[in-house]
Structure formats: C-alpha cells, structure tokens
Amino acid sequence: MPSTHSIAAEPAAKPSRKVGQDQVATLRFWGVRGSTPTVDKATLRYGGNTPCVEMTTPGGSRIILDCGTGLRMLGRHLEAAQEDEKHEPHIFVTHYHWDHIQGIPFFSPLYAEQNRFHFYSFRSEYLGAGSLKRVFEAQMAHPYFPVDLSAMSAKREFTEVSGGDQICVPGARVTARWLHHPQGCLGFRFETPAGIIVYATDNEPGDPKLDKSLRDLAEGADIFINDAQFTPEQLATTRKGWGHSSWVEGVKIAKEVGVKNLVLFHHDPDTTDKTVDSLLHDARDKFENVWAAAEGMMMTLGGNDVDVVLPTTREGQRREAHFRARVTGLTDAGRTFEEETVISDLTLHGALIYLDHSPKLQSELEVLLDNPGIDGSSNSPLRLRGYVVRIEAHDEKDRTAVGIVFTE
Ligand SMILES: [Zn+2]
Ligand SMILES: [Zn+2]
Structure with missing residues (x-):
C-alpha cells in the first residue's frame, strides 16, 4: 500500500510535493456538511457549509463536485485569484436535494460574462428534460430570489448523464453510477493520470444491486469520498431509510475493493466536532487511512502518494x-x-x-x-x-x- 502522510501548510499555501504540479490531482473541500448548513460553534472545526469539493486534474483543469453552500466561498476564491481570469470548470451535480444545489445563485463567477461552465447531472423524473437547467430557473424565480436568471451572464452548458455513462473531461475519464438515495443520486469516479478519485455521497447501503454498483465505482480508488452522515447505531435504527450511510459501511467497502484512502463526508448537521472526532477514531481502529472531511482540507494525489493538509488558523494572541x-x-x-x-x-x-x-x-x-x-x-x-x-x-x-x- 502506498504511504500516506501529512504535511503542514498555512491555509492558502499549496502543498509542497516532490512531483511536479502537472503530475498531481488535488482536492479542496469547500463544504462537507450534509442536509443543511450549520453555524453553531460545536460544528465549526469541521465546517458548516453543504457539499462542494474542488478538484484539479493533472494539467490543471478544474472540476467542481456539487453546488452546496461551500460553492460561494469557492467563487470568492476564484475571483480573488485573478479578476480578469476566464474560468471554465466542469461541474458535476450528484442530485437535486437542496444541500447540493443551494450555492448556485451565490456563485459569483456565474455573473461574469467571460466564464463558461459545463454542468453534468441526470434527468430527474420530477423535472424532466434539462433538469439542472430547470433547477437554475426555479431557484431564481420570483418570489424566491431578488433577480432572475438573466442576471447570470456566464455561458452555461448542460450535459445529461446517467448511471453507467462514461465521459471525458480534460485530465480525467469520468464514470457515473447510480446510488441508493431517495429520488436518485449519481456517484462519480474520476480516473486521472495521477490516480483515481471517487465521489460517492448520499447513499444508503442495503440495495444489493446498488451496493454492487458503488463497489464497482470505488474499486481500487486512491481517494474514496463517501457518505458517513450517521453513526452506525442511527443507521440501524432511527435513520434507516433516510438515504445515508455510516463510516462502518465506508470501511467495509474500502477493504473489499482495495481503496487506499477513505474520506468520511456529509456530516450530519446535528453531529458535533467531538462526535466526528470519535467516529473518525473508531473508523481508524478498523482501517488505517481514514480522514474526516473538513472545510479547507486539501488532499494531493500523485507519485503513488496522498498528502493531506488541514487549514490552520491561529486564533487569539500567542x-x-x-x-x-x-x-x-x-x-x-x-x-x-x-x-x-x-x-x-x-x-x-x-x-x-x-x-x-x-x-x-x-x-x-x-x-x-x-x-x-x-x-x-x-x-x-x-x-x-x-x-x-x-x-x-x-x-x-x-x-x-x-x-x-x-x-x-
Ligand atoms: Zn446531501
Ligand atoms: Zn440527498
């Protein structure tokens, strides 16, 4: 198994690596919370924004996974990088539950004419053809939002994908698979020259066909980001049927299909930082390379190695x-x-x-x-x-x- 280690950096710093930037894929977590954003103190360390993960492929093209409230901060980051820079990311939306789309109207690069966005998601039986486009229109319809869609001047292209589809984006071959979640959800596997990253959130174990589908998706992944919303006890009792998973299932899959690093993702809004700590501790007892997704966390994959960096804001006077x-x-x-x-x-x-x-x-x-x-x-x-x-x-x-x- 390739070694995994952590290095240090200030929040804005790029991880230092022995291999060149054109040989690595990076992940940066902008939102890791499930269901609804949280702002209470007890959840600040892991973060309260809903799902949004930024990936760069070797060669530097940008992929965005889900459009939760974390997308707003990513937008600010992109704008700060260079004002007149043209952005052309590929955005994969797993499904249409609020926590995965609510950042869209607040993503400032969508209001800049020079940008172009490639969106990928599935045709929902409730929304019909052009499902994601309809989500845009509905989110910005009166009386839910102060301005309408015409204010969004960036170019937007929408591609429908379905379970089993394979598409290519610069620097990655992408496979989509259905997950077990109310009203449907897609998981995505990104095969890059630096390694394999799998993003599979919002999934409940227990459907044999879809359990197999998730295992196929995760097979041999270097980084497997997986739904770990509930404690194993909740999943077995009060939260059965809510469409989510626990770390126990993530570890089981990781062991079965040779995943190298497991990332616990989509933390429950009622799960405090201390509870995430203890879930992570329990998971590490069973599988060494487990990480708990935290807002600002960066992972760098390349050279048969994964580096993990956490943001370190030093609050208070030293x-x-x-x-x-x-x-x-x-x-x-x-x-x-x-x-x-x-x-x-x-x-x-x-x-x-x-x-x-x-x-x-x-x-x-x-x-x-x-x-x-x-x-x-x-x-x-x-x-x-x-x-x-x-x-x-x-x-x-x-x-x-x-x-x-x-x-x-
Ligand atoms: Zn969700
Ligand atoms: Zn969901």
Missing part, C-alpha cells in the same frame, strides 16, 4: 510561555507514544508543540501541563485535549512541530 508538558497520543503508524516537552507557544485555542514523535493528522493528543501556582507553589497539572491540525517535518533540533486546536 502567549510566550514555558510550560513543561507530558504529551500522549498516537503516531502516524498508529502506535501510542508519550513524551515530555516544553510548550512555548500557547493561545486560548491551541498550541504549537515540538515533539520527537510524529502524531497522525486529525488525531487527538492529551497534554498534561505543569501548572505552577502564582506564588511558585505547584498546583495539580492541567489536562488538555488537542486535535492535530498541523504537522511540520522538523525544527532545527530535528523534532516535529505539531499544531493542535484544544477540544476541551
């Missing part, structure tokens, strides 16, 4: 401090470690810690801080938990610089 600390966690290889260090960079939200060990990205560290009293007398140590968002290879002393965000 404090010069010198706390002795005992840190325990899991290494990249899944072994438990414990070591003593001194923490010198601390905010109310997180810390930068130098370690001899290299923990796994998105794993939890326990930090026991020596807590000297004001008069110098020693109080009981302070126990903190942190989620690893950043890993740098080493500092001048050959240690790993680890950025964590406190989780309690």
Whole structure:
C-alpha cells in the first residue's frame, strides 16, 4: 500500500510535493456538511457549509463536485485569484436535494460574462428534460430570489448523464453510477493520470444491486469520498431509510475493493466536532487511512502518494510561555507514544508543540501541563485535549512541530 502522510501548510499555501504540479490531482473541500448548513460553534472545526469539493486534474483543469453552500466561498476564491481570469470548470451535480444545489445563485463567477461552465447531472423524473437547467430557473424565480436568471451572464452548458455513462473531461475519464438515495443520486469516479478519485455521497447501503454498483465505482480508488452522515447505531435504527450511510459501511467497502484512502463526508448537521472526532477514531481502529472531511482540507494525489493538509488558523494572541508538558497520543503508524516537552507557544485555542514523535493528522493528543501556582507553589497539572491540525517535518533540533486546536 502506498504511504500516506501529512504535511503542514498555512491555509492558502499549496502543498509542497516532490512531483511536479502537472503530475498531481488535488482536492479542496469547500463544504462537507450534509442536509443543511450549520453555524453553531460545536460544528465549526469541521465546517458548516453543504457539499462542494474542488478538484484539479493533472494539467490543471478544474472540476467542481456539487453546488452546496461551500460553492460561494469557492467563487470568492476564484475571483480573488485573478479578476480578469476566464474560468471554465466542469461541474458535476450528484442530485437535486437542496444541500447540493443551494450555492448556485451565490456563485459569483456565474455573473461574469467571460466564464463558461459545463454542468453534468441526470434527468430527474420530477423535472424532466434539462433538469439542472430547470433547477437554475426555479431557484431564481420570483418570489424566491431578488433577480432572475438573466442576471447570470456566464455561458452555461448542460450535459445529461446517467448511471453507467462514461465521459471525458480534460485530465480525467469520468464514470457515473447510480446510488441508493431517495429520488436518485449519481456517484462519480474520476480516473486521472495521477490516480483515481471517487465521489460517492448520499447513499444508503442495503440495495444489493446498488451496493454492487458503488463497489464497482470505488474499486481500487486512491481517494474514496463517501457518505458517513450517521453513526452506525442511527443507521440501524432511527435513520434507516433516510438515504445515508455510516463510516462502518465506508470501511467495509474500502477493504473489499482495495481503496487506499477513505474520506468520511456529509456530516450530519446535528453531529458535533467531538462526535466526528470519535467516529473518525473508531473508523481508524478498523482501517488505517481514514480522514474526516473538513472545510479547507486539501488532499494531493500523485507519485503513488496522498498528502493531506488541514487549514490552520491561529486564533487569539500567542502567549510566550514555558510550560513543561507530558504529551500522549498516537503516531502516524498508529502506535501510542508519550513524551515530555516544553510548550512555548500557547493561545486560548491551541498550541504549537515540538515533539520527537510524529502524531497522525486529525488525531487527538492529551497534554498534561505543569501548572505552577502564582506564588511558585505547584498546583495539580492541567489536562488538555488537542486535535492535530498541523504537522511540520522538523525544527532545527530535528523534532516535529505539531499544531493542535484544544477540544476541551
Ligand atoms: Zn446531501
Ligand atoms: Zn440527498
């Protein structure tokens, strides 16, 4: 199995790679939440925008997966890159539930004449021919939206695809397959010179024919993005029939068809960051290379390798401090470690810690801080938990610089 490791970068930075940019495919997650956007504090770390994933193929053409609210931020990003740049992305819409289309009217590049968009989706029995075009018209009809479709001056082309179809876009051969979801949903497999990426969200296991279809789609994928909305318990009981899946099914498929990296996607709006942490932890017990999709997360595929980078916003004022600390966690290889260090960079939200060990990205560290009293007398140590968002290879002393965000 090819190695998987994580490297560090500030949010705007491109991952540094040994292979050239023309040999890699990248993924950037702009929306990872299912069903409805969330803005409550308990879901901020993984993010509250609904599905939107940006892919670049080797050679640099841009593919967009779904048009949830994450699309708005992608639009701002594209505009900021270069004002007069002409954008011509290929946009694959899995289905017409709100969470996958509600970003469309707020995608600013659609209002710029020089841009051209190629949309792909299926003919819905409820919408008829030109289904996605009708979605555009309906979303911007009065009285639901202040301006009508004529305000969107970019060129738009719509291609109907169906389960079993294969099409080619620059840098990728795309296969579509039906998934098991109310009113229908397509999963997409992108075969690129850098490797295979499969996007299969909004799917409930239990239909033998469509279960097989999903396995065919995911076969040998380097990156398999899969619906993990519910806990295994919810899926078996109260949420049966809602059209979604859990990490257990994702891991099962990954093992059966030789997936190399599994990404848990479409987090439930009522699932807090702490719950995603624990689902990820459980999934990693059964399959090593699992990641929980997070807003801003980037994955780079190429050279038989996958790099994962998380956004690391350092909130709050940094404090010069010198706390002795005992840190325990899991290494990249899944072994438990414990070591003593001194923490010198601390905010109310997180810390930068130098370690001899290299923990796994998105794993939890326990930090026991020596807590000297004001008069110098020693109080009981302070126990903190942190989620690893950043890993740098080493500092001048050959240690790993680890950025964590406190989780309690
Ligand atoms: Zn959805
Ligand atoms: Zn859906």
